[in-house]
Amino acid sequence: xxxxxxxxxxxxxxxxxxxxxxxxxxxxxxxxxxxxxxxxxxxxxxxxxxxxxxxxxxxxxxxxxxxxxxxxxxxxxxxxxxxxxxxxxxxxxxxxxxxxxxxxxxxxxxxxxxxxxxxxxxxxxxxxxxxxxxxxxxxxxxxxxxxxxxxxxxxxxxxxxxxxxxxxxxxxxxxxxxxxxxxxxxxxxxxxxxxxxxxxxxxxxxxxxxxxxxxxxxxxxxxxxxxxxxxxxxxxxxxxxxxxxxxxxxxxxxxxxxxxxxxxxxxxxxxxxxxxxxxxxxxxxxxxxxxxxxxxxxxxxxxxxxxxxxxxxxxxxxxxxxxxxxxxxxxxxxxxxxxxxxxxxxxxxxxxxxxxxxxxxxxxxxxxxxxxxxxxxxxxxx
Amino acid sequence: xxxxxxxxxxxxxxxxxxxxxxxxxxxxxxxxxxxxxxxxxxxxxxxxxxxxxxxxxxxxxxxxxxxxxxxxxxxxxxxxxxxxxxxxxxxxxxxxxxxxxxxxx
Numbered sequence: 001x002x003x004x005x006x007x008x009x010x011x012x013x014x015x016x017x018x019x020x021x022x023x024x025x026x027x028x029x030x031x032x033x034x035x036x037x038x039x040x041x042x043x044x045x046x047x048x049x050x051x052x053x054x055x056x057x058x059x060x061x062x063x064x065x066x067x068x069x070x071x072x073x074x075x076x077x078x079x080x081x082x083x084x085x086x087x088x089x090x091x092x093x094x095x096x097x098x099x100x101x102x103x104x105x106x107x108x109x110x111x112x113x114x115x116x117x118x119x120x121x122x123x124x125x126x127x128x129x130x131x132x133x134x135x136x137x138x139x140x141x142x143x144x145x146x147x148x149x150x151x152x153x154x155x156x157x158x159x160x161x162x163x164x165x166x167x168x169x170x171x172x173x174x175x176x177x178x179x180x181x182x183x184x185x186x187x188x189x190x191x192x193x194x195x196x197x198x199x200x201x202x203x204x205x206x207x208x209x210x211x212x213x214x215x216x217x218x219x220x221x222x223x224x225x226x227x228x229x230x231x232x233x234x235x236x237x238x239x240x241x242x243x244x245x246x247x248x249x250x251x252x253x254x255x256x257x258x259x260x261x262x263x264x265x266x267x268x269x270x271x272x273x274x275x276x277x278x279x280x281x282x283x284x285x286x287x288x289x290x291x292x293x294x295x296x297x298x299x300x301x302x303x304x305x306x307x308x309x310x311x312x313x314x315x316x317x318x319x320x321x322x323x324x325x326x327x328x329x330x331x332x333x334x335x336x337x338x339x340x341x342x343x344x345x346x347x348x349x350x351x352x353x354x355x356x357x358x359x360x361x362x363x364x365x366x367x368x369x370x371x372x373x374x375x376x377x378x379x380x381x382x
Numbered sequence: 383x384x385x386x387x388x389x390x391x392x393x394x395x396x397x398x399x400x401x402x403x404x405x406x407x408x409x410x411x412x413x414x415x416x417x418x419x420x421x422x423x424x425x426x427x428x429x430x431x432x433x434x435x436x437x438x439x440x441x442x443x444x445x446x447x448x449x450x451x452x453x454x455x456x457x458x459x460x461x462x463x464x465x466x467x468x469x470x471x472x473x474x475x476x477x478x479x480x481x482x483x484x485x486x487x
Contacts, residue, residue: 033426034417059426077425100430118431142432159432188432188461204461236456236463239422240432301419302468326418344418367418 019087024069027086028331028373030342030349031074033058035366038074039349040089043333043340043373046351046361050089056080056096062103062370065377066128067110072372073128075104081115083131086374093131097124105148108380112172114154116143123154125172134172139165145190145201145243147381149214157187157201157210164190164201164210166217183210183221188258191243192381193268200224202243204258207234211271224271225255225264234259235282239300242285245381246332247295249288249312254295256283263297263310275315280306285329288312289354290336298327298341307341309357319357323350328368334375342368402472412469412477413485423461428485432461438484446482450474 027049029038036056040049055061057078064073071092072084079098082091100119106112106128113126122138123146141158149155154167164183168176185205192199192214201210201221207229210221241256252274253266263286267274281303288295295310304326309319324343331340338360341350344367351361376382404412417426423433434440441449453474456464469477 057425057427057429059421060431077427077431078429100425102431186461205459237461238419238463240461301422345414 022087024086024374026333026374027069028340028371029063029072029074029084029086030340030363030365030368031058031061031063031370031372032366033061033369037366038063038072038084039363039365039368040086041340041349041363041371043338043351046338046363048363052084052089052091054091055082055094058369060102060369063372063376064104064106064113064382065372065374066106067377069374069377072374073104073106073113075101075115077101079115079117081113081126081131095126095131095133097126097133102142102144103146105146105154105381106377107148107152107154107169108150109152112152112169114146114148114167114169116146116156118142121158123156123167125154125169125175127172135169135175137165137167137175137177144188147190147192147199147245149192149199150196150380153214155190155192155199155212155214157183157190159186159188162187162205164199164212164221166199166212166214178217180212180217180221183212184208184223188240189243191245191247193248193253194245194380196380198268200243200253202241202255202258204237204240207258209255209266222271225266225273228257228264228273228276229260232260235261237282237300238302239282239284239304241283241300244287245379246285246287249292249295252312254286254288254297254310256286256297258282263295265315277310277315277317279310279317280308280320286310287330287332289339290332290334294318294354296330296339298330301326304328305343321352321357323352324348329370331371331373333373340371340373342371344368402470403476404473408473409476412473413480415468416477416480416485428481436481438482441478441482446475446478449478449481453477 026044037053059077074082082094085092098117101117104115141160146156164180166178184203187201188204190201199212208226255264263277265275281299307321311318324346326344349363425431428436454466
């Protein structure tokens with residue numbers, strides 16, 4: 001008698017386990033870096049849908065998404081490239097592709113995933129569907145700031161040698177490389193503007209940034225915001241700032257100043273300084289809220305328990321939040337009504353209403369770092 | 383007798399090495415700092431990132447005093463910042479001992 005009951009129960013569970021069809025437009029993931037896993041999230045009900053385990057060393061991990069928003073590609077520090085199926089909540093494929101990697105990008109057509117490596121320095125290009133390795137572009141230096149550009153190109157910077165390389169992967173087994181040398185000392189990160197035209201690398205070893213117009217790459221790189229430190233000794237940098245296309249708010253680009261408690265404002269028409277905003281600490285991320293009315297900023301150790309909000313029209317800080325200890329990342333929903341914030345040392349992901357700053361939800365997470373939503377899959381440079 | 387003396391000497395050496403060791407609660411904080419904040423550049427497992435590997439094999443041949451000096455003073459012209467504002471000399475020294483031994487998992 002008991003047996004059939006259990007069998008029926010099991011059958012029932014099996015039936016329930018087949019989820020109804022759903023879209024992926026409101027899905028995303030949170031890197032739980034100490035646990036080597038990701039938490040699947042959905043932003044409509046602001047909840048966790050569970051975890052996917054077994055992703056290896058996820059310090060500094062980042063993710064990009066397939067164009068259909070179903071798959072995530074997670075780049076781990078141990079060189080692991082993991083393809084996740086968000087709908088089935090499982091690892092689809094995983095390869096260890098190098099000793100030490102820093103991030104990656106997906107091509108314009110969605111067919112290629114490029115991984116940027118520190119050791120051995122270079123990028124590796126994979127088939128996005130199968131993760132079959134297609135080609136390697138060795139650089140002899142640490143690759144930073146990789147971004148995809150129109151024309152199935154990947155653009156990145158080289159830390160030790162101060163170069164920006166543009167790799168055309170239209171023929172992914174025979175990528176064509178254009179090198180721009182002498183862009184400045186120690187580029188630490190780079191990004192592409194949302195329209196795919198300009199690539200900007202931040203420099204650690206000099207006060208300034210390097211700008212490349214991808215419509216005219218033969219013209220090389222030009223220095224912008226040169227000498228923004230005005231000869232003052234920079235403060236020690238306990239965490240490198242991060243750059244990405246989210247820095248663009250209308251005509252202005254908001255950039256972390258290296259070694260200063262300032263956000264720099266760059267005019268993207270004249271490429272000159274449009275102002276600078278004094279902030280709480282050394283900025284790590286300066287992210288424009290979709291709609292570009294506000295820019296949210298988090299900070300480096302030891303001032304990393306605060307988030308400040310800059311009003312773009314007023315060009316000043318209008319709000320300060322204290323989400324928790326060690327705030328590592330902020331991610332907006334595509335229309336900007338919510339922002340998800342990770343507090344590593346409080347073990348929580350917080351969701352704020354961007355209009356009222358009210359805390360809408362708080363999800364427990366193990367040392368959460370990056371938060372990545374599927375809407376990135378539709379954006380150049382993500 | 384000789385053995386006994388040798389043991390005494392060894393005990394003395396060990397106590398000196400431990401003399402400046404941080405209290406248990408502080409140790410946990412330092413290990414957290416190592417994994418998380420040093421890990422931001424050296425990798426969460428300290429296998430290396432923008433900064434080099436800090437695993438036992440990578441540090442074996444390096445002088446402990448020099449390593450703690452780098453931690454406290456940083457290295458100019460590189461992204462390695464000085465941590466002297468957050469760590470005492472004894473704490474930096476203890477950190478180096480932990481690194482050379484390998485961090486507990």
